[in-house]
Amino acid sequence: MTTLPESIRLHARSLAEGCFLSPKEFLHLGSRAAIDQAFSRLAKSGDLLRVARGMYVAPVSSRFGTRSPSPEKVVRAFAEKSGEIVVSHGANSANALGLTQQVPTREIFLSSGRSRKLNLGRSVVTIKHAPQWMLALGSGPAGEAVRALAWMGQAHVNKSLGALHRRLSEADWDTLTSSRAALPSWMAKAIGQESLRG
Structure with missing residues (x-):
């Protein structure tokens, strides 16, 4: 018969990279105290990583050893489980869209839910x-553009918009311009002016 820790370990290994496990999912296998103890032991032995309270992920094994799952995959799994909108930070968006050469050193994401931190081994992911x-506008190019502009700031908005207008497809630019009513006044005005330059 499979032991409780072994059942949890096997289930963890069957999941895609970054998917969460919660002690609540295993209440059919034993008492809450026994399940919590099994999770605690698996975390101590390195079979699971405790990401946040009641949230665990399996490390990824490869021929180079074990590593934490990628922050993007963990955050995507977190968004699916929580039902929150979670998107990349403006610094990442600005870098991806070529508005800055600065490469963000910390893993930061933006969310519709409350702020929190997820621990992934040695690194911390901030939401x-x-x-x-x-x-x-979600995680598409127009949404990335909004967050990049917010991060670049009002002082750089006109220069940034010129670069974005050249970079975004016509459809994505139209999505951005049609969302002006929801954006801060300074950004909406600058997008309107850039559209007139056409």
């Missing part, structure tokens, strides 16, 4: 609550 207008 920050963001206003609705930063999340409204």
Whole structure:
């Protein structure tokens, strides 16, 4: 018969990289105390990583040893499980869109939910609550553009918009311009002016 820790370990290994396990999922196998103890032992032995309270992920094994799952995959799994909108931070968006050469050193994401930290071995992933207008266009290019502009700031908005207008597809630019009513005044005005330059 499979032991409780072994059942949890086997289930963890069957999941895709970054997917969460919660002690609540295993209540059919034993008492809450026994399950909590099994999770605690698996975390101590390195078979599981405790990401946050009641949230665990399996490390990824490869021929180079074990590593933490990728932050992007963990955050994607977190968004699916929590039902929150979670998108990349403006610094990442600005870098991805070629507005800055700066490569963010910390893993930060923006969310419709509350701010929190997820521990992934030696690294910490920060999820920050963001206003609705930063999340409204989702994770597509137009949404990335909004967050990049917010991060670049009002002083750099005109130069940034010129680069974005050249970079975004016509459809993505139209999505950005049609969302002006939801954006801060300074950003909406600058997008309108850039559209007139056409």
